[in-house]
Amino acid sequence: MRTICFDLYHDGVRWIAKNDQIVVTGKTLEELDENLKLKLKDIFENERTVKVNMELDYRKMIPHWMWQYHPYYFYRTVYLEMD
Amino acid sequence: MAEERRWYTGMFSTEDWWAFWLGTFFVFLGIITMLTGFDLVGWIVKFGKWVTIEKAFKASNPDLWSPVASLIATYVIILVTTTIGAFFMKWDIKKYLVAFTLVFWISVICYIIGENAYIAATELDRAKYGIDWSLSLGGAFYITALIVGLLIGNLAPKGFREFIKLGARPEWFIKVAIVMLGAKLGYLAMKSLGYALHILVAGACATIAAYLLFWPLAYATGRKLFNLSREWSACLASGISICGVSAAIATAGAIKARPIVPVMISALIVVFAVIELIVLPGVLVAFWFHEPIAAGASLGLTVKTDGADAAAGAILDELMRSRAALDLGVQWEEGWILMSAVNTKIWIDMFIGVWAFVLAAVWVYYFERRPGEKVQKMEIWWRFPKFVLGYFLAMGLLVILGLNLYPDPTTAYKAMTPGIKPVEGALRKFFFVLTFTSIGIVTDFRTLRQEGLGRLALAYAFILAVIIIPIGWLIAYLFHMGMTPPTVTP
Structure with missing residues (x-):
């Protein structure tokens, strides 16, 4: 099973998953996952499941004064079935 | 750059x-001094x-x-030790150096003003300072800094406000101080081990009771x-009933809320915590003077940031001891009321990872049911407050060394x-003053x-007034x- 990692952002309207090669958006996390699945299908043609890790970019999304209270926002792992 | 999250x-x-690193470093300087007699801590300035x-x-x-x-x-x-931290955290070092310097010297001036004997000396102290009147305002240096x-x-x-904020890091400073407070608990445990354990256990029990009552009531x-949505209500409930900003972020992250939600709630938490810090110690001294440890513990349960809780605990400790000297003619040992306040808060902090894990599971598997998403057990560790490790390490080390290296x-x-x-x-105490200023x-x-x-x-x-307090x-x-x-002789 292949693993792929993304930084995650929210622009006020959409979730944005981004790494060096791919940028995918969705109004909800469900929609984001669906769009990711479509995108990854083209890249990982022979994989049945792809493990996707996404971590919200804390330092870009959360104000500086709040960092001292908690170390990160969220880190989600989704197993996308490519069938 | 996106990468996989590891335990470290x-x-x-x-x-x-x-x-954790800074607090443990200072405690180790003390332990080395204690074990070798080579003085690594004599440089520390002591205000009086x-x-x-x-x-x-x-x-x-002074020698x-x-x-x-x-x-x-x-x-x-x-400055050097915190700047090393700032460097690794990729802050703007030049700005931090200047901003922290301002915060440091403002704190020093406030400390000196607040410790003037005419302001701070208790009735029992006056003869020592050769004065015949004083305001008996214990902890005035904290209030002055605040x-x-x-x-x-x-x-x-x-522009100046935003600039100086770069060096004003209340939560960071108080966490360093709390690690040192662990050393204090270990040190005082040599005199009163049973009492220290009682405070620890009572704090843990109180915290569990608070978790089970506060959160559901606040959420409902x-x-x-x-009429708040699930997203807003869950983050608000955690923020107000668990550990403030940290809990609001952890909960928002666990339920995958939009980042704006914890940001707005956190702004409120910080302001309300300061209002509580100003109001509650005075109220508790006035109406709950005969239950000083319970009063301290209540702060841990009701004041929702570590900084404001410890700060309120420090003021309460000073005010209660001043009043005990005045009304009862006894000198209560410094720090126990503060430790009671911090102890309950630390227990609350420790369970935030577990709580976030539970909420994440409920949201992912019950409310939102996103296919393929898994909640990781590592979330409990990632969200665990690491400074707490320093607190228990400092306390445990001193108790173990004390009981094993010395005859009694x-x-x-x-x-x-x-x-x-x-x-x-x-x-x-100086880190506490830095926290107050910040x-x-x-x-x-x-x-x-x-x-x-x-x-x-x-x-x-x-919710704060009707449920939490x-x-x-x-x-x-x-x-x-x-x-x-415990009482001490002056």
Whole structure:
């Protein structure tokens, strides 16, 4: 099973998953996952499941004064079935 | 750059871990001094009550350091160590150096003013300072630092406010101080082991009771009475009933809320925590003087940031001891009331990872049911407050060393004093003063006027006043009733 990692952002309207090669958006996390699945299908043609890790970019999304209270926002792992 | 999160992620890039590193570093300096007799902590500046200014501060080891040299050494060592942290956390170092320097010297001035004997000396102290009157305002140096901080945070020009905030890091400073407070608990345990354990266990029980009552009631009130969505209500409930900003972020992250949700709630938490910090110690001294440890514990359950809770605990400790000296003619040992406040808060903090994990599972598997998403058990560790490890490490190490290296606890206590006392006393108190100044600087009361916060602020105030504070007081009383700090001879 292949693993792929993304930084995650929210622009006020959409979730944005981004790494060096791919940028995918969705109004909800469900929609984001669906769009990711479509995108990854083209890249990982022979994989049945792809493990996707996404971590919200804390330092870009959360104000500086709040960092001292908690170390990160969220880190989600989704197993996308490519069938 | 996107990468997989590991168990050690953040070890050198977060304030929480850097509180662990710095606090543990200072405690180890004390332990090395204690074990070898080689004085690594004599430089720590110690402020005290004064009538003539030259007696306002001195070195922890006056034989090795002059007062001015120790003040400068303290500035340089705290500046260097925190700047190392700032460097690894990729802050703007030049700005941090200047901003922290301002915060440091403002804190020093406030400390000196607040320790003037005419302001701070108790009735029992007056003869010692050769004065015939005093205001008996114990902890005035904390209040002075807070007021000056608030003036800067609310009245200074915007550019300056934003700049100085880079060096005003209340939560970081207080976490460093809390690690040192662990050393204090270990050190005092040599004299009163059973009492220290009682406070620890009572705090843990009170916390569990609070978790089980606070969160469901706060969540239900947010949903039913104020019509907040699940997303807003869960984050508000965690923020107000668990551990403030940290809980709001952890919960928002666990339920995958939009980042704006914890940001708005956190702005409220910080302001309300400062209001509680100003109001509650005075109220508790006036109405709950005969239950000082319960009063301290109640702060841990009701004041929702570590900084404001410890700050309120420190003021309460000073005020209660001043009143005990005045009304009862006894001197309560310094620090037990504060430790009671911090202890309950630390237990609350520790379970945030578990709580976030539970909420994440409920949201992913029950409410939102996103296919393929898995909740990771590692979330409990990632969200665990690492400075708490430093607190227990410092306490445990001192208890183990004290009980094993010395023939009896009294000898251990005496042997520990030259090394540990300056760290858990003077240095820890100075970090508290830095916290007070910083809390003031980062608290902007204009937040309450921010558009869209009205209903949320109303919900917060209602839940705090009707649910959290009354239940917090009741739980604190049930688990700590009748406990008073050990007395000492002046």
